[in-house]
Amino acid sequence: MLKIFERIQSALSGLVETSARQSARQYGRRSALARMGSIMVGGAAFTALPFDRAWGATPSGDGTYDDKSCDYWRYCALDGFLCTTAGGSKSSCPVGAEASLVSWVGTCHNPADDRDYLVSYYDCCGKTAFSGAQFCLRSEGERPAYSMGLHNDINWCMSNANKGYHCTVALVVGVAE
Template sequence: MKKLSEIIFNAMDRLSEKSVRHSARHIGRRNFLSKAGKVFVGASVLPLLPFDRSSGKVYAAEGPTDDDTSCEYWRYCALDGNLCANSGGSISTCPPGSEASKVAWIGTCLNPNDNKSYLVSYNDCCGKAIVNTSTSCLNSERERPGYRMGLHNDINWCMANTNKGYHCTVAALVGLANE
Protein backbone atom coordinates (compact mmCIF):
# COMPACT_ATOMS: atom_id res chain seq x y z
CA MET A 1 0.00 0.00 0.00
CA LYS A 2 1.16 3.53 -0.85
CA LYS A 3 2.04 5.94 1.85
CA LEU A 4 -0.24 8.91 2.41
CA SER A 5 2.59 11.31 1.56
CA GLU A 6 3.07 9.61 -1.84
CA ILE A 7 -0.61 9.92 -2.61
CA ILE A 8 -0.67 13.63 -1.71
CA PHE A 9 2.56 14.26 -3.65
CA ASN A 10 1.20 12.50 -6.77
CA ALA A 11 -2.10 14.42 -6.56
CA MET A 12 -0.27 17.75 -6.23
CA ASP A 13 2.03 16.77 -9.11
CA ARG A 14 -0.93 15.94 -11.38
CA LEU A 15 -2.72 19.15 -10.39
CA SER A 16 0.39 21.27 -11.06
CA GLU A 17 0.99 19.58 -14.41
CA LYS A 18 -2.65 20.05 -15.42
CA SER A 19 -2.62 23.78 -14.54
CA VAL A 20 0.72 24.40 -16.30
CA ARG A 21 -0.50 22.64 -19.47
CA HIS A 22 -3.76 24.61 -19.34
CA SER A 23 -1.84 27.88 -19.03
CA ALA A 24 0.46 26.91 -21.91
CA ARG A 25 -2.55 26.24 -24.15
CA HIS A 26 -4.43 29.43 -23.27
CA ILE A 27 -1.73 31.95 -22.44
CA GLY A 28 0.84 31.64 -25.21
CA ARG A 29 3.40 33.89 -26.83
CA ARG A 30 0.81 35.42 -29.14
CA ASN A 31 -1.37 36.40 -26.21
CA PHE A 32 1.64 37.99 -24.49
CA LEU A 33 2.65 39.84 -27.68
CA SER A 34 -0.94 41.05 -28.13
CA LYS A 35 -1.06 42.46 -24.60
CA ALA A 36 2.42 43.99 -24.88
CA GLY A 37 1.41 45.63 -28.19
CA LYS A 38 -1.65 47.18 -26.56
CA VAL A 39 0.53 48.62 -23.79
CA PHE A 40 3.00 50.12 -26.29
CA VAL A 41 0.24 51.64 -28.45
CA GLY A 42 -1.48 53.05 -25.35
CA ALA A 43 1.77 54.57 -24.14
CA SER A 44 2.41 56.19 -27.53
CA VAL A 45 -1.06 57.83 -27.53
CA LEU A 46 -0.62 59.24 -24.02
CA PRO A 47 1.20 62.45 -25.13
CA LEU A 48 -1.79 63.36 -27.35
CA LEU A 49 -4.20 63.53 -24.43
CA PRO A 50 -5.17 66.90 -22.93
CA PHE A 51 -3.31 68.01 -19.83
CA ASP A 52 -4.77 69.31 -16.60
CA ARG A 53 -2.82 72.46 -15.74
CA SER A 54 -5.12 73.65 -13.00
CA SER A 55 -3.17 72.68 -9.84
CA GLY A 56 -5.96 74.37 -7.95
CA LYS A 57 -8.00 77.44 -8.77
CA VAL A 58 -6.48 80.11 -10.97
CA TYR A 59 -7.85 83.65 -11.27
CA ALA A 60 -7.33 86.49 -13.74
CA ALA A 61 -4.68 89.03 -12.74
CA GLU A 62 -6.72 92.26 -12.96
CA GLY A 63 -10.03 90.91 -11.70
CA PRO A 64 -12.63 89.27 -13.95
CA THR A 65 -14.84 91.20 -16.35
CA ASP A 66 -17.77 90.25 -18.63
CA ASP A 67 -15.96 91.47 -21.78
CA ASP A 68 -14.75 88.39 -23.71
CA THR A 69 -12.41 90.57 -25.80
CA SER A 70 -10.44 91.56 -22.69
CA CYS A 71 -7.66 89.54 -21.06
CA GLU A 72 -9.44 89.93 -17.73
CA TYR A 73 -12.48 87.90 -18.87
CA TRP A 74 -12.96 85.11 -16.30
CA ARG A 75 -12.49 82.23 -18.82
CA TYR A 76 -9.01 83.49 -19.70
CA CYS A 77 -7.58 82.89 -16.21
CA ALA A 78 -4.85 80.50 -17.52
CA LEU A 79 -4.63 81.70 -21.14
CA ASP A 80 -1.27 82.65 -22.60
CA GLY A 81 -1.67 83.78 -26.19
CA ASN A 82 -3.71 85.85 -28.62
CA LEU A 83 -7.48 86.06 -28.21
CA CYS A 84 -9.45 84.47 -31.05
CA ALA A 85 -12.37 86.72 -30.07
CA ASN A 86 -10.26 89.62 -31.48
CA SER A 87 -8.84 87.68 -34.45
CA GLY A 88 -11.90 86.75 -36.49
CA GLY A 89 -13.11 83.87 -34.29
CA SER A 90 -15.02 83.73 -31.04
CA ILE A 91 -14.35 82.73 -27.47
CA SER A 92 -14.79 79.04 -28.37
CA THR A 93 -14.34 78.80 -32.17
CA CYS A 94 -11.28 79.26 -34.35
CA PRO A 95 -11.33 81.88 -37.13
CA PRO A 96 -12.00 80.70 -40.69
CA GLY A 97 -8.87 79.24 -42.30
CA SER A 98 -7.47 77.89 -39.03
CA GLU A 99 -8.08 74.69 -37.11
CA ALA A 100 -8.04 73.83 -33.40
CA SER A 101 -4.91 72.16 -32.04
CA LYS A 102 -5.16 68.44 -31.43
CA VAL A 103 -3.73 68.88 -27.92
CA ALA A 104 -4.77 71.42 -25.32
CA TRP A 105 -4.26 72.52 -21.74
CA ILE A 106 -6.95 72.76 -19.09
CA GLY A 107 -7.43 75.48 -16.49
CA THR A 108 -9.85 75.88 -13.59
CA CYS A 109 -11.46 79.33 -13.58
CA LEU A 110 -13.91 80.93 -11.18
CA ASN A 111 -16.98 82.51 -12.80
CA PRO A 112 -17.75 85.59 -10.66
CA ASN A 113 -21.37 85.66 -11.89
CA ASP A 114 -22.35 82.36 -10.22
CA ASN A 115 -19.28 81.87 -7.97
CA LYS A 116 -18.61 78.38 -9.41
CA SER A 117 -15.36 76.96 -10.76
CA TYR A 118 -15.32 75.66 -14.32
CA LEU A 119 -12.88 73.57 -16.33
CA VAL A 120 -11.78 75.53 -19.40
CA SER A 121 -10.03 73.87 -22.35
CA TYR A 122 -7.52 76.13 -24.09
CA ASN A 123 -6.90 75.17 -27.71
CA ASP A 124 -4.49 77.00 -29.98
CA CYS A 125 -5.87 77.72 -33.45
CA CYS A 126 -3.34 76.69 -36.08
CA GLY A 127 -2.74 77.38 -39.75
CA LYS A 128 -2.85 81.17 -40.14
CA ALA A 129 -0.38 83.93 -39.45
CA ILE A 130 -0.71 85.95 -36.25
CA VAL A 131 -2.73 89.15 -36.63
CA ASN A 132 -0.98 92.21 -35.19
CA THR A 133 -4.27 93.74 -34.02
CA SER A 134 -5.05 90.71 -31.82
CA THR A 135 -5.01 91.11 -28.03
CA SER A 136 -2.17 89.14 -26.45
CA CYS A 137 -2.81 87.85 -22.91
CA LEU A 138 -0.43 86.42 -20.34
CA ASN A 139 -2.47 84.90 -17.51
CA SER A 140 -0.19 82.23 -16.13
CA GLU A 141 -0.92 82.10 -12.41
CA ARG A 142 0.14 78.75 -10.91
CA GLU A 143 2.03 77.92 -14.08
CA ARG A 144 4.66 75.22 -13.68
CA PRO A 145 8.27 75.28 -14.97
CA GLY A 146 8.87 74.67 -18.68
CA TYR A 147 10.49 71.29 -18.21
CA ARG A 148 7.06 69.80 -17.35
CA MET A 149 5.32 70.13 -20.71
CA GLY A 150 1.76 69.40 -19.57
CA LEU A 151 1.89 72.10 -16.90
CA HIS A 152 3.38 74.87 -19.01
CA ASN A 153 1.27 77.12 -21.27
CA ASP A 154 4.11 78.78 -23.26
CA ILE A 155 4.32 75.82 -25.65
CA ASN A 156 3.20 75.91 -29.28
CA TRP A 157 0.35 73.43 -28.95
CA CYS A 158 0.02 73.31 -32.76
CA MET A 159 2.92 70.83 -32.79
CA ALA A 160 0.51 67.88 -33.23
CA ASN A 161 -1.19 69.46 -36.27
CA THR A 162 -0.06 69.25 -39.88
CA ASN A 163 0.15 73.04 -40.11
CA LYS A 164 2.10 74.10 -37.03
CA GLY A 165 1.69 77.90 -37.38
CA TYR A 166 0.07 79.47 -34.30
CA HIS A 167 -2.72 82.04 -34.79
CA CYS A 168 -4.75 82.50 -31.58
CA THR A 169 -6.25 80.63 -28.59
CA VAL A 170 -9.86 79.74 -27.72
CA ALA A 171 -11.28 79.04 -24.24
CA ALA A 172 -14.08 76.45 -24.40
CA LEU A 173 -15.98 75.41 -21.29
CA VAL A 174 -15.64 71.71 -20.46
CA GLY A 175 -17.88 71.62 -17.39
CA LEU A 176 -18.01 72.29 -13.67
CA ALA A 177 -14.87 71.56 -11.68
CA ASN A 178 -15.12 69.11 -8.80
CA GLU A 179 -14.59 70.95 -5.57
Template sequence: MARITDRLFGLIDGYAENGARYMAQRTGRRSVLSLIGKAAIGGALLPILPFDRAGGGTARAQAEKTDVECEYWRYCALDGFLCTCCGGSVNQCPPNAAVSKVTWVGTCQNPADSKEYLISYNDCCGVSSCGRCLCNFNLRERPGYRMGVHNDINWCMANEASNYHCTVAAVVGLGSSGG
Protein backbone atom coordinates (compact mmCIF):
# COMPACT_ATOMS: atom_id res chain seq x y z
CA MET A 1 0.00 0.00 0.00
CA ALA A 2 2.84 2.38 0.82
CA ARG A 3 4.36 1.80 -2.62
CA ILE A 4 1.08 2.76 -4.32
CA THR A 5 0.69 6.00 -2.37
CA ASP A 6 4.37 6.87 -2.91
CA ARG A 7 3.93 6.29 -6.62
CA LEU A 8 0.69 8.32 -6.69
CA PHE A 9 2.30 11.24 -4.87
CA GLY A 10 5.28 10.96 -7.22
CA LEU A 11 2.96 11.31 -10.23
CA ILE A 12 1.20 14.30 -8.67
CA ASP A 13 4.54 15.91 -7.84
CA GLY A 14 5.73 15.28 -11.39
CA TYR A 15 2.62 16.87 -12.93
CA ALA A 16 2.88 19.85 -10.60
CA GLU A 17 6.60 20.30 -11.35
CA ASN A 18 6.12 19.98 -15.12
CA GLY A 19 3.19 22.41 -15.01
CA ALA A 20 5.19 24.94 -13.00
CA ARG A 21 8.20 24.63 -15.36
CA TYR A 22 5.94 25.02 -18.40
CA MET A 23 4.32 28.13 -16.90
CA ALA A 24 7.70 29.57 -15.90
CA GLN A 25 9.02 29.16 -19.46
CA ARG A 26 6.05 30.94 -21.01
CA THR A 27 5.20 33.66 -18.48
CA GLY A 28 7.15 36.08 -16.33
CA ARG A 29 6.88 36.52 -12.57
CA ARG A 30 5.35 39.95 -12.92
CA SER A 31 2.52 38.76 -15.16
CA VAL A 32 1.72 35.88 -12.79
CA LEU A 33 1.80 38.23 -9.79
CA SER A 34 -0.42 40.63 -11.73
CA LEU A 35 -2.96 37.90 -12.45
CA ILE A 36 -2.94 36.75 -8.82
CA GLY A 37 -3.38 40.37 -7.65
CA LYS A 38 -6.27 40.98 -10.04
CA ALA A 39 -7.98 37.79 -8.92
CA ALA A 40 -7.52 38.69 -5.24
CA ILE A 41 -8.81 42.25 -5.65
CA GLY A 42 -11.66 41.14 -7.89
CA GLY A 43 -12.66 38.48 -5.41
CA ALA A 44 -12.57 40.98 -2.56
CA LEU A 45 -14.68 43.54 -4.46
CA LEU A 46 -17.27 41.09 -5.73
CA PRO A 47 -19.40 41.08 -2.54
CA ILE A 48 -19.82 44.87 -2.62
CA LEU A 49 -21.10 45.06 -6.19
CA PRO A 50 -24.69 46.22 -6.33
CA PHE A 51 -27.36 43.78 -7.39
CA ASP A 52 -31.07 43.53 -6.89
CA ARG A 53 -31.62 41.37 -3.82
CA ALA A 54 -35.39 41.88 -3.94
CA GLY A 55 -35.75 40.06 -7.25
CA GLY A 56 -37.53 43.01 -8.89
CA GLY A 57 -36.67 46.39 -10.33
CA THR A 58 -34.96 48.99 -8.18
CA ALA A 59 -37.70 51.55 -8.85
CA ARG A 60 -40.34 49.17 -7.55
CA ALA A 61 -38.24 48.31 -4.50
CA GLN A 62 -37.61 51.99 -3.77
CA ALA A 63 -41.28 52.85 -4.26
CA GLU A 64 -42.15 50.29 -1.58
CA LYS A 65 -39.85 51.93 0.98
CA THR A 66 -41.61 53.68 3.82
CA ASP A 67 -40.83 57.11 5.24
CA VAL A 68 -38.99 55.55 8.20
CA GLU A 69 -36.32 54.00 5.93
CA CYS A 70 -33.29 55.86 4.61
CA GLU A 71 -33.96 54.58 1.07
CA TYR A 72 -37.33 56.38 0.89
CA TRP A 73 -37.25 58.49 -2.27
CA ARG A 74 -37.58 61.90 -0.54
CA TYR A 75 -34.41 61.28 1.46
CA CYS A 76 -31.99 61.24 -1.52
CA ALA A 77 -29.99 64.19 -0.10
CA LEU A 78 -30.81 63.92 3.60
CA ASP A 79 -28.09 63.88 6.25
CA GLY A 80 -29.47 63.45 9.76
CA PHE A 81 -32.05 61.67 11.89
CA LEU A 82 -35.47 61.06 10.34
CA CYS A 83 -38.24 62.97 12.09
CA THR A 84 -40.58 60.10 11.21
CA CYS A 85 -38.64 58.01 13.74
CA CYS A 86 -38.61 60.81 16.33
CA GLY A 87 -42.29 61.65 16.76
CA GLY A 88 -42.78 63.86 13.71
CA SER A 89 -43.73 63.21 10.11
CA VAL A 90 -41.98 63.40 6.77
CA ASN A 91 -42.74 67.15 6.56
CA GLN A 92 -43.54 68.19 10.15
CA CYS A 93 -41.27 68.52 13.19
CA PRO A 94 -42.06 66.56 16.36
CA PRO A 95 -43.76 68.35 19.29
CA ASN A 96 -41.55 70.92 21.08
CA ALA A 97 -39.14 71.13 18.12
CA ALA A 98 -39.03 74.21 15.88
CA VAL A 99 -38.35 74.09 12.16
CA SER A 100 -35.03 75.66 11.12
CA LYS A 101 -35.17 79.14 9.60
CA VAL A 102 -32.68 78.12 6.91
CA THR A 103 -32.68 74.95 4.82
CA TRP A 104 -30.88 73.00 2.15
CA VAL A 105 -32.56 71.66 -0.96
CA GLY A 106 -32.30 68.59 -3.13
CA THR A 107 -33.95 67.15 -6.21
CA CYS A 108 -35.16 63.59 -5.82
CA GLN A 109 -36.93 61.31 -8.29
CA ASN A 110 -40.17 59.71 -7.15
CA PRO A 111 -40.12 56.15 -8.53
CA ALA A 112 -43.93 56.02 -8.52
CA ASP A 113 -44.26 58.64 -11.28
CA SER A 114 -40.59 59.02 -12.43
CA LYS A 115 -40.78 62.79 -11.86
CA GLU A 116 -38.12 64.91 -10.18
CA TYR A 117 -39.27 66.88 -7.12
CA LEU A 118 -37.62 69.74 -5.30
CA ILE A 119 -37.24 68.72 -1.65
CA SER A 120 -36.65 71.17 1.18
CA TYR A 121 -34.70 69.58 4.03
CA ASN A 122 -35.38 71.39 7.27
CA ASP A 123 -33.69 70.58 10.54
CA CYS A 124 -35.94 70.53 13.58
CA CYS A 125 -34.33 72.41 16.43
CA GLY A 126 -34.55 73.17 20.12
CA VAL A 127 -34.74 69.64 21.52
CA SER A 128 -31.85 67.27 22.20
CA SER A 129 -30.77 65.05 19.32
CA CYS A 130 -33.19 62.24 18.48
CA GLY A 131 -30.54 59.61 17.82
CA ARG A 132 -32.78 57.26 15.79
CA CYS A 133 -32.87 56.44 12.07
CA LEU A 134 -29.64 58.16 11.01
CA CYS A 135 -29.41 58.61 7.24
CA ASN A 136 -26.56 60.13 5.27
CA PHE A 137 -27.07 60.57 1.55
CA ASN A 138 -24.89 62.85 -0.50
CA LEU A 139 -26.52 62.47 -3.90
CA ARG A 140 -25.72 65.62 -5.90
CA GLU A 141 -24.41 67.35 -2.78
CA ARG A 142 -22.28 70.42 -3.46
CA PRO A 143 -19.18 71.60 -1.61
CA GLY A 144 -19.55 73.60 1.60
CA TYR A 145 -19.17 76.97 -0.10
CA ARG A 146 -22.55 76.44 -1.82
CA MET A 147 -24.53 76.73 1.38
CA GLY A 148 -28.02 76.09 0.01
CA VAL A 149 -27.15 72.66 -1.35
CA HIS A 150 -24.80 71.38 1.36
CA ASN A 151 -26.14 68.95 3.96
CA ASP A 152 -23.29 68.74 6.50
CA ILE A 153 -24.17 71.92 8.36
CA ASN A 154 -26.20 72.40 11.54
CA TRP A 155 -28.99 74.39 9.94
CA CYS A 156 -30.37 75.21 13.41
CA MET A 157 -27.69 77.91 13.70
CA ALA A 158 -30.20 80.60 12.73
CA ASN A 159 -32.68 79.59 15.42
CA GLU A 160 -32.65 80.83 18.99
CA ALA A 161 -32.26 77.26 20.27
CA SER A 162 -29.60 75.87 17.95
CA ASN A 163 -29.41 72.25 19.08
CA TYR A 164 -30.33 69.76 16.34
CA HIS A 165 -33.09 67.15 16.79
CA CYS A 166 -34.05 65.60 13.42
CA THR A 167 -34.72 66.46 9.75
CA VAL A 168 -37.89 66.67 7.64
CA ALA A 169 -38.13 66.37 3.85
CA ALA A 170 -40.94 68.52 2.45
CA VAL A 171 -41.83 68.51 -1.24
CA VAL A 172 -41.89 72.12 -2.44
CA GLY A 173 -42.46 71.60 -6.15
CA LEU A 174 -41.49 69.85 -9.36
CA GLY A 175 -37.85 69.87 -10.38
CA SER A 176 -36.71 71.30 -13.72
CA SER A 177 -37.04 67.92 -15.46
CA GLY A 178 -40.29 67.08 -13.67
CA GLY A 179 -42.49 68.06 -16.61
Protein backbone atom coordinates (compact mmCIF):
# COMPACT_ATOMS: atom_id res chain seq x y z
CA MET A 1 0.00 0.00 0.00
CA LEU A 2 2.78 2.42 0.98
CA LYS A 3 4.61 1.60 -2.18
CA ILE A 4 1.69 2.75 -4.27
CA PHE A 5 1.71 6.17 -2.53
CA GLU A 6 5.46 6.47 -3.00
CA ARG A 7 5.05 5.71 -6.69
CA ILE A 8 2.32 8.32 -7.14
CA GLN A 9 4.40 10.88 -5.21
CA SER A 10 7.52 10.35 -7.30
CA ALA A 11 5.50 10.41 -10.52
CA LEU A 12 3.91 13.75 -9.51
CA SER A 13 7.20 15.37 -8.49
CA GLY A 14 8.73 14.16 -11.74
CA LEU A 15 5.91 15.73 -13.71
CA VAL A 16 6.16 19.06 -11.88
CA GLU A 17 9.96 19.09 -12.22
CA THR A 18 9.80 18.43 -15.96
CA SER A 19 7.20 21.13 -16.63
CA ALA A 20 9.03 23.67 -14.43
CA ARG A 21 12.31 23.08 -16.23
CA GLN A 22 10.58 23.25 -19.59
CA SER A 23 8.90 26.60 -18.81
CA ALA A 24 12.18 27.98 -17.42
CA ARG A 25 13.89 27.09 -20.69
CA GLN A 26 11.07 28.58 -22.79
CA TYR A 27 10.24 31.87 -20.98
CA GLY A 28 12.53 34.45 -19.40
CA ARG A 29 11.85 35.96 -15.97
CA ARG A 30 11.20 39.32 -17.61
CA SER A 31 8.34 37.99 -19.71
CA ALA A 32 6.41 37.04 -16.53
CA LEU A 33 6.95 40.56 -15.09
CA ALA A 34 5.93 42.17 -18.40
CA ARG A 35 2.75 40.15 -18.56
CA MET A 36 1.82 40.96 -14.95
CA GLY A 37 2.59 44.63 -15.59
CA SER A 38 0.42 44.78 -18.69
CA ILE A 39 -2.48 43.15 -16.83
CA MET A 40 -2.18 45.73 -14.03
CA VAL A 41 -1.90 48.79 -16.32
CA GLY A 42 -4.53 47.44 -18.72
CA GLY A 43 -6.91 46.81 -15.83
CA ALA A 44 -6.54 50.40 -14.67
CA ALA A 45 -6.97 51.80 -18.19
CA PHE A 46 -9.97 49.59 -18.94
CA THR A 47 -12.16 51.33 -16.35
CA ALA A 48 -11.11 54.75 -17.67
CA LEU A 49 -11.91 54.04 -21.33
CA PRO A 50 -14.77 56.15 -22.74
CA PHE A 51 -17.41 53.43 -22.89
CA ASP A 52 -21.06 54.47 -23.16
CA ARG A 53 -22.38 53.81 -19.69
CA ALA A 54 -25.80 55.38 -20.42
CA TRP A 55 -27.45 52.04 -21.06
CA GLY A 56 -30.48 50.94 -19.11
CA ALA A 57 -32.97 53.09 -17.25
CA THR A 58 -30.66 54.96 -14.91
CA PRO A 59 -27.57 56.40 -16.55
CA SER A 60 -26.22 58.05 -13.44
CA GLY A 61 -28.41 56.32 -10.89
CA ASP A 62 -30.34 59.55 -10.22
CA GLY A 63 -33.71 58.50 -11.68
CA THR A 64 -33.74 61.00 -14.58
CA TYR A 65 -35.09 58.28 -16.87
CA ASP A 66 -36.94 56.17 -14.30
CA ASP A 67 -40.67 56.93 -14.49
CA LYS A 68 -41.21 55.49 -11.01
CA SER A 69 -38.80 58.03 -9.51
CA CYS A 70 -39.60 61.63 -8.54
CA ASP A 71 -36.41 62.58 -10.40
CA TYR A 72 -37.84 61.47 -13.77
CA TRP A 73 -37.36 64.43 -16.13
CA ARG A 74 -41.06 64.67 -17.05
CA TYR A 75 -42.06 65.11 -13.39
CA CYS A 76 -40.29 68.47 -12.95
CA ALA A 77 -43.52 70.37 -12.22
CA LEU A 78 -45.50 67.50 -10.67
CA ASP A 79 -47.20 67.61 -7.29
CA GLY A 80 -48.92 64.35 -6.31
CA PHE A 81 -48.80 60.55 -6.39
CA LEU A 82 -47.15 58.86 -9.37
CA CYS A 83 -49.63 56.78 -11.38
CA THR A 84 -46.69 54.54 -12.34
CA THR A 85 -46.69 53.38 -8.72
CA ALA A 86 -50.48 53.26 -8.37
CA GLY A 87 -51.52 50.81 -11.08
CA GLY A 88 -51.28 53.12 -14.10
CA SER A 89 -48.48 54.32 -16.34
CA LYS A 90 -46.78 57.68 -16.85
CA SER A 91 -49.41 58.61 -19.45
CA SER A 92 -52.54 56.63 -18.55
CA CYS A 93 -54.76 56.41 -15.50
CA PRO A 94 -55.19 53.13 -13.64
CA VAL A 95 -58.31 51.07 -14.30
CA GLY A 96 -61.28 52.58 -12.48
CA ALA A 97 -59.93 56.15 -12.49
CA GLU A 98 -60.67 58.85 -15.09
CA ALA A 99 -58.41 61.71 -16.21
CA SER A 100 -59.25 65.21 -14.98
CA LEU A 101 -60.83 67.58 -17.51
CA VAL A 102 -58.44 70.38 -16.56
CA SER A 103 -54.72 70.07 -15.94
CA TRP A 104 -51.52 71.83 -14.98
CA VAL A 105 -49.02 72.45 -17.79
CA GLY A 106 -45.33 73.12 -17.22
CA THR A 107 -42.04 73.01 -19.09
CA CYS A 108 -39.42 70.32 -18.40
CA HIS A 109 -35.91 69.98 -19.75
CA ASN A 110 -35.06 66.58 -21.23
CA PRO A 111 -31.29 66.09 -20.80
CA ALA A 112 -31.32 63.28 -23.41
CA ASP A 113 -31.84 65.69 -26.32
CA ASP A 114 -31.25 68.97 -24.44
CA ARG A 115 -34.72 70.35 -25.34
CA ASP A 116 -37.55 71.79 -23.26
CA TYR A 117 -40.93 70.11 -23.51
CA LEU A 118 -44.46 71.08 -22.52
CA VAL A 119 -45.70 68.53 -20.00
CA SER A 120 -49.36 68.34 -18.99
CA TYR A 121 -50.11 66.88 -15.56
CA TYR A 122 -53.55 65.31 -15.45
CA ASP A 123 -54.93 64.03 -12.18
CA CYS A 124 -56.65 60.64 -12.22
CA CYS A 125 -59.96 60.91 -10.39
CA GLY A 126 -62.81 58.91 -8.93
CA LYS A 127 -60.78 56.33 -7.02
CA THR A 128 -59.43 56.58 -3.50
CA ALA A 129 -55.74 57.32 -3.11
CA PHE A 130 -53.40 54.35 -2.72
CA SER A 131 -51.22 54.79 0.35
CA GLY A 132 -48.38 52.72 -1.15
CA ALA A 133 -47.94 55.06 -4.11
CA GLN A 134 -44.86 57.27 -4.45
CA PHE A 135 -45.59 60.91 -3.57
CA CYS A 136 -43.59 63.61 -5.36
CA LEU A 137 -43.49 67.38 -4.92
CA ARG A 138 -41.27 69.18 -7.41
CA SER A 139 -43.54 71.92 -8.84
CA GLU A 140 -40.63 73.65 -10.58
CA GLY A 141 -41.75 76.95 -12.12
CA GLU A 142 -44.71 77.18 -9.74
CA ARG A 143 -45.46 80.46 -7.95
CA PRO A 144 -47.27 81.12 -4.66
CA ALA A 145 -51.07 81.25 -4.53
CA TYR A 146 -51.16 85.03 -5.09
CA SER A 147 -50.02 84.25 -8.65
CA MET A 148 -53.19 82.28 -9.19
CA GLY A 149 -52.49 81.28 -12.78
CA LEU A 150 -49.08 79.91 -11.84
CA HIS A 151 -50.18 78.03 -8.72
CA ASN A 152 -50.32 74.22 -8.76
CA ASP A 153 -51.59 73.42 -5.27
CA ILE A 154 -54.95 72.43 -6.66
CA ASN A 155 -57.03 69.26 -6.92
CA TRP A 156 -57.49 69.13 -10.70
CA CYS A 157 -60.31 66.61 -10.17
CA MET A 158 -62.50 69.54 -9.09
CA SER A 159 -63.80 69.85 -12.67
CA ASN A 160 -64.91 66.20 -12.77
CA ALA A 161 -68.09 64.61 -11.44
CA ASN A 162 -65.92 62.30 -9.32
CA LYS A 163 -63.66 64.64 -7.39
CA GLY A 164 -61.64 62.04 -5.42
CA TYR A 165 -57.94 62.30 -6.25
CA HIS A 166 -56.00 59.10 -7.02
CA CYS A 167 -52.72 59.90 -8.79
CA THR A 168 -51.10 62.09 -11.47
CA VAL A 169 -49.86 61.31 -15.00
CA ALA A 170 -47.41 63.35 -17.09
CA LEU A 171 -48.16 63.76 -20.81
CA VAL A 172 -45.75 65.43 -23.21
CA VAL A 173 -48.03 67.76 -25.23
CA GLY A 174 -45.47 69.70 -27.26
CA VAL A 175 -42.11 71.40 -27.46
CA ALA A 176 -41.47 74.71 -25.68
CA GLU A 177 -40.55 76.64 -28.83
